[in-house]
Amino acid sequence: MSLHFLWLSLQKRIGPVAIKKLLEHFSSPRDIYEADYEELIRVKGIGKTTAALLVKSRSLQEAAAVLERCQKHNIKILTCLDAGYPEALHKIPRAPALLYYSGTFPRSGGVVLVGSRKCSVYGKKVACEAASYLAERDVPVISGMAAGIDGYVHTACLKAGGYTMAFLGGGVDTVYPSEHWQLREEIASAGTLVSCFPPGTPAHPGRFPSRNFLMAAWADTLLLVEAGKQSGALLTANYGIALGKKVMAVPGSIYSRQSVGTNALLNRGVAAYCNPKQLTANELSLSGIEEKGSLLINAGAEQIIGDHKKEENLPKNASCDQGPGLLPGTSRKRSSVENKILQLLENSSLSMDQLALHFKNDRLSFLEALTMLEIDGLLERLPGGMISLAKS
Amino acid sequence: MASIINSFAISGVNGYLVEVEIKTIEGKPSVTIVGLGDASVKEASERLQASLNEAGYEFPKIKVVINLAPGNIKKSGSHFDLSMALGLLLQSEQITIQDPEQLHTTGFLGELSLNGAIKACRGVLPMVEAARSAGLKKIIVPRENLKEAQLVKGVDVLGFSELHEVVAYLSSEKEYVWVPKQEQMPSSGSSEKTGDDFKDVVGQDALMQYIVVAAAGGHNMLMIGSPGCGKSMVARRIPSILPTMSEEESLEVTKIYSIAGLLQNSDSLILERPFRAPHHNASTNSLAGGGTRAIPGEITLAHNGVLFLDEIAEFSKKSLETLRQPMEDNYITISRVNQTNTYPCRFMLVAAMNPCPCGYYGASKCHCSDYKVLQYRQKISGPIMDRMDIQKNLQPVNFLDLPDQAEGFSSAELREKVELARAVQRSRFAGIPGVNCNAQMSPAQIKEFCPLDNEIMEILRKAYERFHYSARTYHKFIKLARTLADLEGSKQIRRRDMAAALLARDLERDRAGMMVV
Numbered sequence: 080m081s082l083h084f085l086w087l088s089l090q091k092r093i094g095p096v097a098i099k100k101l102l103e104h105f106s107s108p109r110d111i112y113e114a115d116y117e118e119l120i121r122v123k124g125i126g127k128t129t130a131a132l133l134v135k136s137r138s139l140q141e142a143a144a145v146l147e148r149c150q151k152h153n154i155k156i157l158t159c160l161d162a163g164y165p166e167a168l169h170k171i172p173r174a175p176a177l178l179y180y181s182g183t184f185p186r187s188g189g190v191v192l193v194g195s196r197k198c199s200v201y202g203k204k205v206a207c208e209a210a211s212y213l214a215e216r217d218v219p220v221i222s223g224m225a226a227g228i229d230g231y232v233h234t235a236c237l238k239a240g241g242y243t244m245a246f247l248g249g250g251v252d253t254v255y256p257s258e259h260w261q262l263r264e265e266i267a268s269a270g271t272l273v274s275c276f277p278p279g280t281p282a283h284p285g286r287f288p289s290r291n292f293l294m295a296a297w298a299d300t301l302l303l304v305e306a307g308k309q310s311g312a313l314l315t316a317n318y319g320i321a322l323g324k325k326v327m328a329v330p331g332s333i334y335s336r337q338s339v340g341t342n343a344l345l346n347r348g349v350a351a352y353c354n355p356k357q358l359t360a361n362e363l364s365l366s367g368i369e370e371k372g373s374l375l376i377n378a379g380a381e382q383i384i385g386d387h388k389k390e391e392n393l394p395k396n397a398s399c400d401q402g403p404g405l406l407p408g409t410s411r412k413r414s415s416v417e418n419k420i421l422q423l424l425e426n427s428s429l430s431m432d433q434l435a436l437h438f439k440n441d442r443l444s445f446l447e448a449l450t451m452l453e454i455d456g457l458l459e460r461l462p463g464g465m466i467s468l469a470k471s
Numbered sequence: 472m473a474s475i476i477n478s479f480a481i482s483g484v485n486g487y488l489v490e491v492e493i494k495t496i497e498g499k500p501s502v503t504i505v506g507l508g509d510a511s512v513k514e515a516s517e518r519l520q521a522s523l524n525e526a527g528y529e530f531p532k533i534k535v536v537i538n539l540a541p542g543n544i545k546k547s548g549s550h551f552d553l554s555m556a557l558g559l560l561l562q563s564e565q566i567t568i569q570d571p572e573q574l575h576t577t578g579f580l581g582e583l584s585l586n587g588a589i590k591a592c593r594g595v596l597p598m599v600e601a602a603r604s605a606g607l608k609k610i611i612v613p614r615e616n617l618k619e620a621q622l623v624k625g626v627d628v629l630g631f632s633e634l635h636e637v638v639a640y641l642s643s644e645k646e647y648v649w650v651p652k653q654e655q656m657p658s659s660g661s662s663e664k665t666g667d668d669f670k671d672v673v674g675q676d677a678l679m680q681y682i683v684v685a686a687a688g689g690h691n692m693l694m695i696g697s698p699g700c701g702k703s704m705v706a707r708r709i710p711s712i713l714p715t716m717s718e719e720e721s722l723e724v725t726k727i728y729s730i731a732g733l734l735q736n737s738d739s740l741i742l743e744r745p746f747r748a749p750h751h752n753a754s755t756n757s758l759a760g761g762g763t764r765a766i767p768g769e770i771t772l773a774h775n776g777v778l779f780l781d782e783i784a785e786f787s788k789k790s791l792e793t794l795r796q797p798m799e800d801n802y803i804t805i806s807r808v809n810q811t812n813t814y815p816c817r818f819m820l821v822a823a824m825n826p827c828p829c830g831y832y833g834a835s836k837c838h839c840s841d842y843k844v845l846q847y848r849q850k851i852s853g854p855i856m857d858r859m860d861i862q863k864n865l866q867p868v869n870f871l872d873l874p875d876q877a878e879g880f881s882s883a884e885l886r887e888k889v890e891l892a893r894a895v896q897r898s899r900f901a902g903i904p905g906v907n908c909n910a911q912m913s914p915a916q917i918k919e920f921c922p923l924d925n926e927i928m929e930i931l932r933k934a935y936e937r938f939h940y941s942a943r944t945y946h947k948f949i950k951l952a953r954t955l956a957d958l959e960g961s962k963q964i965r966r967r968d969m970a971a972a973l974l975a976r977d978l979e980r981d982r983a984g985m986m987v988v
Contacts, residue, residue, distance in 0.1 A: 196838075199835070226842070257846075258845070258846040261988055262842065432678055453938075
């Protein structure tokens with residue numbers, strides 16, 4: 080049966096809508112394959128050209144080749160006739176009728192996290208945080224396996240032991256971009272790779288919109304992490320809005336090029352993402368947003384909330400600014416050099432050399448203090464080697 | 472009877488005695504040179520005919536056979552010309568020598584010009600050394616090579632610039648007089664300093680500490696930094712803090728440069744440690760050595776000095792992998808059809824690279840994803856990375872941030888420290904062959920020379936937990952700590968030494984913080 084379905088899906092002029100119409104009319108794909116011209120044009124929505132084309136291209140050779148390739152690379156096929164075909168896709172006529180997947184059986188629903196390929200450190204942080212949050216709650220994390228945000232989303236989800244699905248703009252057996260080959264393997268073993276293109280189809284920007292549509296159709300919720308002016312991720316969000324999904328965007332700096340798209344989306348009335356809890360909440364106005372929202376809305380209560388916050392933070396701060404006291408979790412006394420390092424890093428992150436300028440006379444003591452502070456987890460290394468105080 | 476004149480040839484970095492035998496036989500006029508000479512040796516016959524003629528002698532119009540004994544080793548070079556010419560003149564009885572015994576204890580080197588002048592040739596230093604070890608008393612060299620030849624003590628070196636001068640000297644018509652040019656007075660070993668000094672490097676104090684460690688312990692080093700942050704500037708100055716070369720080392724280096732024809736300042740030994748910085752599109756053979764005559768490559772030219780590979784990620788993988796074996800063995804054997812040579816190559820490897828494809832990793836303008844960065848860094852294979860004990864990030868220095876009185880440490884100051892640490896290591900490794908510095912210690916030796924107390928072990932354990940270092944870095948940290956302790960003259964590795972050593976592998980730290988599968 081799947082061979083005939085495959086044949087149908089490979090026909091150039093017949094899209095998902097037509098396929099579904101044909102399937103409504105005929106009892107099986109095999110009947111469509113064997114139907115003659117007169118029978119075909121009787122189907123509503125099938126024109127003369129399409130019918131003629133179907134009759135003319137009555138050969139299973141190509142479909143057999145694709146099927147063989149699928150079997151060779153352990154790629155499985157999911158059609159709209161199968162039981163596991165997601166309910167969400169059934170509702171959308173334009174959703175592909177046949178999907179290729181590799182890895183575990185695709186779970187329906189989930190949250191799409193997408194963003195630009197050239198992302199900022201901020202975007203990376205938001206994406207990773209959201210992905211691991213979802214992973215811990217066993218929500219399928221969906222993205223497009225592109226460079227940048229997409230890659231981080233999958234990686235963070237896998238690292239947190241979650242289930243992730245990658246929707247590809249090429250065949251399931253292709254790797255794009257090339258640096259993600261290892262990530263692809265990991266997703267194939269712990270998650271699912273999904274594509275509406277037959278195996279071997281190279282990834283191409285022209286195919287990304289249909290991939291984006293499929294992603295938007297599959298998920299319940301979409302989060303746009305970062306997007307430039309003409310980002311493909313923006314397209315995904317737009318599809319999500321059009322399909323009536325819950326769409327959110329991460330607010331960014333108005334000067335950041337990577338946030339132009341997200342901020343524009345927010346302007347159009349899309350919900351602002353401030354907290355991972357929003358991703359799993361049923362209604363947009365639930366807990367996560369309220370906490371922060373109340374600060375603005377109930378301006379009168381600011382005083383009280385402010386004081387409350389301060390109190391809450393007090394023990395945390397105290398452990399950091401205690402001066403020459405005991406380090407948390409250790410019984411070691413902090414040396415004067417260590418204190419000076421902490422003091423220097425209070426307001427800005429510095430490189431090791433910039434710090435060293437203040438310890439001209441005893442560099443070895445300085446290095447020793449730096450190591451000890453790092454071992455105790457009080458310092459953090461930023462990409463490129465800058466040192467800052469550890470957060471939290 | 473054939474005339475026999477002593478000359479020399481080069482094999483690897485060493486010279487050996489070659490007897491140039493010349494015999495004239497009745498027959499059709501011709502010149503035959505045998506003894507596995509290459510094209511430059513064979514062409515000597517044409518040069519001989521012209522230069523003898525020009526110098527006022529007659530080229531014998533009979534059959535001439537010239538043999539370079541031993542005849543089973545391939546030889547090359549144009550420096551046999553002088554000995555061939557003299558042999559021919561003796562054989563054809565155009566000159567007579569008062570004291571034939573004198574001829575047997577004299578060696579000859581020099582290429583002849585068509586005008587009868589004697590021209591400079593390469594490899595003079597090792598050949599004069601060969602003359603001394605062969606027991607010769609005197610050696611005649613081209614005047615231009617005189618200074619170089621005089622570096623070898625214990626043999627009389629005479630320099631001539633014309634063929635007829637040599638003949639006049641041999642036939643005792645004229646005494647040998649050496650008229651040194653005024654400016655060529657034997658300089659008392661003061662080689663030209665390049666003028667690179669670490670004083671110019673300001674605001675990179677933490678890095679300097681590790682550079683001193685690298686120099687003191689012979690540790691290879693990788694610097695990672697954005698374009699223009701001073702990687703090359705730092706690398707170029709490393710030779711200035713390496714300990715001064717011993718006379719033996721100087722001689723080794725000078726010999727190599729003599730063979731490579733790179734001895735520009737030919738009147739003294741090379742006293743400064745070599746600094747070689749091949750470009751990243753250098754071929755494998757130009758790095759390792761090769762060519763038809765198996766000549767030394769960059770790694771041999773960097774012997775006793777620093778080999779600096781800028782943009783190491785751009786070098787071809789094959790070229791880099793070639794370095795692995797020689798770095799272990801400290802010598803390289805190059806086999807070609809014509810010859811097989813073994814050259815020394817004990818160098819300190821200093822490499823530099825950008826942190827990511829765009830070069831500005833960590834800056835806001837860098838959009839390289841972690842996968843991309845890692846892919847870029849993986850261009851340098853594990854085994855090569857494994858040989859880099861120190862990997863340090865370099866940040867561009869903002870001069871406006873520096874205090875006014877900021878001044879770097881002078882090279883002389885740093886060198887003093889390095890020398891001290893090296894002296895400690897020399898006495899530690901005395902009697903252990905193949906180990907000169909901490910970097911070369913084997914695991915067994917690490918156990919012997921680097922005992923660690925419980926406090927240090929605890930720090931190591933914690934650091935591995937937090938920094939996610941791989942297990943094979945363990946010995947590297949101990950070796951580095953050993954050098955840090957040596958620099959301060961401490962017998963024991965102290966907590967501070969180990970703590971500082973643990974900051975020496977920035978690349979690995981980066982790796983641990985990356986969001987990759």
